[in-house]
Amino acid sequence: MSKRQLIAAGTHFEKIFGYSRAVRVGPCVTVAGCTASAPNGPVGGPDIVAQTAECLQRIKDALEEAGASLQDVVRTRFYVTDISELEAIGRVHLSFFAGILPASTIVEVSALAHPSLLVEVEADAFLDS
Template structure:
């Protein structure tokens, strides 16, 4: 099976030597997307809503770069530094996803890659081999 690295512009994770996503076997595996702006810094320090919004924008950007989109997501894993934000995750899913909703795991962690990060979202999606991604 051939692995294809997916690049985004900008790619704030390049300094960490990881791929935004990898396409393999008809699927797209998206690395954890945090609330990172184009400058590589966390947006909205202490503002969960801004970070969650940016994380979803980054997830969408990685999927589009892989010729896929949010509607092709099969599975998401959402990492939170506080489960107190769980109700906001339900609203976030309602806003960004539609039926059939992707399978989902939500995990509370003590920390993410930087102390300012409050959320990180990784996903597995279907690669759009038919060219129908929006």
């Protein structure tokens, strides 16, 4: 059985719900839904592009802590409160994943954990080595 590595971000949500920001088991890393949540409102304020960039940066940081990188990402999932922002979100995704091109899904949801949050992103990575 592979050793389980837990990566925490230290958010209050992790304590409330009992989950990890990311979990690595062997060559697989799963990153939980990341938002731009911050104590004084979301990073990027009401700008979905800025919030998306923050989400992807948090994923990148969690992957690195797990010994992985964006190059190892095979899947991303986006939950957005306004699907009409698809192209803007896509441009941010491309800026992080150009040349990697993971499988990706984007769906519109009625709400996220707080009304100020506009996007939540998950990622799965697989390390070849």
